[in-house]
Amino acid sequence: MECVFGLVGNGFAVVVADTSAVHSILVHKSNEDKIMVLDSHKLIAASGEAGDRVQFTEYIQKNVALYQFRNGIPLTTAAAANFTRGELATALRKSPYFVNILLAGYDKETGPSLYYIDYIASLHKVEKGAFGYGSYFSLSMMDRYFHSGMSVEEAIDLVDKCILEIRSRLVVAPPNFVIKIVDKDGAREYAWRESVKDTTDAPAPAPAPPA
Amino acid sequence: MSRRYDSRTTIFSPEGRLYQVEYAMEAIGNAGTAIGILSKDGVVLVGEKKVTSKLLQTSTSTEKMYKIDDHVACAVAGIMSDANILINTARVQAQRYTYAYQEPMPVEQLVQSLCDTKQGYTQFGGLRPFGVSFLFAGWDKNYGFQLYMSDPSGNYGGWKAAAIGANNQAAQSILKQDYKDDITREEAVQLSLKVLSKTMDSTSLTSDKLELAEVFLSPSGKVKYQVCSPETLTNLLVKHGVTQPATDTA
Secondary structure (H helix, E strand, O other), rough: OOOOEEOOOOOEEEEEEEEEEEEEOEEOOOOOOOEEEEEOEEEEEEEEOOHHHHHHHHHHHHHHHHHHHHHHHOOHHHHHHHHHHHHHHHOOOOOOOEEEEEEEEEOOOOEEEEEEEEEOOEEEEEEEEEOOOOHOOOHHHHHHHHOOOOOHHHHHHHHHHHHHHHHHOOOOOOOOOEEEEEEEEEEEEEEEOOOOOOOOOOOOOOOOOOO | OOOOOOOOEEEOOOOOHHHHHHHHHHHHHHOOOOEEEEEOOEEEEEEOOOOOOOOOOOOOOOOEEEEEEOOOOEEEEEHHHHHHHHHHHHHHHHHHHHHOOOOOOOOHHHHHHHHHHOOOHHHOOOOOOOOOOEEEEEEOOEEEEEEEEEOOOEEEOOOOOOEEEEHHHHHHHHHHHHHHOOOOHHHHHHHHHHHHHHHOOOOOHHHHHHEEEEEEEEOOOEEEEOOOOHHHHHHHHHOOOOOOOOOOOO
16 A cells, blocks of 8 residues: 655656555554655665565665765765665565665766666666556556656646545555655755644643533 | 794784785785876886796786776786785675676775785784785776775775885886876876886896786777787887887898
8 A cells, every 4th residue: 555656857856655654454653754865865765564664774774874984985876776676686585575665866977867676676777666556546647747857846746646646546545645856956855745634733622511 | 023923924023013914025025016107098007027938928818917897907016826816806806896786896995895805814814915016007987097006914005106016116216206197198108118117127128028008998988908919019118218129130
């Protein structure tokens, strides 16, 4: 039921993930951030088994940071993607990490890029990609409306179209999504799309009983 | 001198020296000189060959220059059999990096990795250090052309011009005088041949006593490592006035 999708635009890449943490029929929380900031100019949007998702993405994040400390230069998006794929491939020989990843990044020399890495260590450099049941809907919408070099406004409009489609057509659709973007200025949160808010306000007082 | 502390590589002498490492560097001081010069458009490596014989198969074997990866090459000075082991280690390390990251290994990281291996032999295991010094020449997209020198202790440094092997101090001082920062590759070739001719023991330079290699970018942007052929080398030696042209016998 987890939905992750993303696309590459003109000088940026955007990734979207749902924000529900689900266990069987219970929704534990609906504001779980599944898009990790890998380094200053990279994002990992991950979906899959709960423990594996955090464990694996943190492992990659720390190794990417270690490389930068050791060598004084950051990894390129392509190198980070291939490293991630290699780790999944190595683990696969014993038991796979059930994590699907969309890795988005911006490199000064090569611009924005998006990598599709699934849990059995396939790697594809793509312009648009999606995982989960939501992919049936988001990929169709992106196939229809995507074109190379979209502006941020056009891309976010397409993202909203995909979210609307998922919400209206997927039976157990997640209510909330987070959108993150990466461009020459770095990786950052762009917006949330919430249709159900976790309320933190105190409940309204009960009305006084009639005299 | 504390001779009692010589034979074990992995202990300090009371003066705080590692004698085995120093003796390894002595061994290199008897080997053929190698010089490296960094220029704007490439790196030049020149080596003096100690094994000169007409019987040597020069087209297939090199004594001083080796290619580590498509974008990195090295010149060696010291014990050849030790050098072969380290060159193979460096080659494996470069490929292992490319296997993980699908990109060429940055030159400094390759040098650092090999030096970490060499350092191990000065600290544990009870094995002697490698009796080889290296000059690494390469190109990567982070820092462009680079020249590194490393020695048996596992220390390394980035250089604009460096010399290893016999008479390396004399060569280094000539390089210090004559090197300029904006030197071109052609000028670097000329300078390296000139320095070698001054520091070599033999009376005249001929192409069979030298190896010359260059690391540069082809017009299409790919890194090229080229060892000079004997004919080209002879012409270069004559052109730069470093050797007497063959006189016609009557």
